[in-house]
Amino acid sequence: MVQILIVEDDPNIASFLARGLAAEGYVTTTARSATEARRWTATLGAELNLVLLDLGLPDEDGTTLLQSLRAEGFSAPVIVLTAKDGLAHKVAGLDAGANDYITKPFAFDELLARIRAVRRNVAQPSPTEIVVGDLTLDLLTKLAQRGGRQIELAPREWVMLELFMRHPNQVLSRSQILSNVWDYSFDPGSNVVDVYVGYLRRKINVPGLPALIQTVRGAGYRLTPA
């Protein structure tokens, strides 16, 4: 599995990238600000395989963000995506630690080719299984298990459980879950997250074993391994 963080504040571009990359089999997470991007790079850590970084972010310049991430030892490849096509911006982006640079508007096929090229240069192993407590997700066979017992999951439930398992013990807000599991196509005021957490709980709870997903009042939900 290849996990890509999209750092982009324009919802249309972010959504276009997320859909296009998902269609190619990539798993994406979207951050709409530098602050959100820092949160995701900290939580995903080495599981993050690549970052697509817009330079014009609402809270901080993307170049500054990249510079500070590199200074902290963040090593995943970064492709800068930006409308700023001046040479000075390209040089600044590369100097800040970008592996490549692509100017908007770009052809999606070109972006895919650049992603493949950057990844060839850094060949990272991708795990094929996620294990959290007694839960196991096999990313190749798409089998989910709890304590060795198989769990049948609908596609959205799978994506939601994978999101929780990639962030164990961490509170995920409804909007984080919404943007990762449903992208931007749902009304943020909808209760779809709560409904699906309910479905997921019913599937992963086993009589006699502790409940794994807790509601954190006013904040969201958290998966705590058994």
Ligand code: CA
């Ligand atoms: Ca922007």
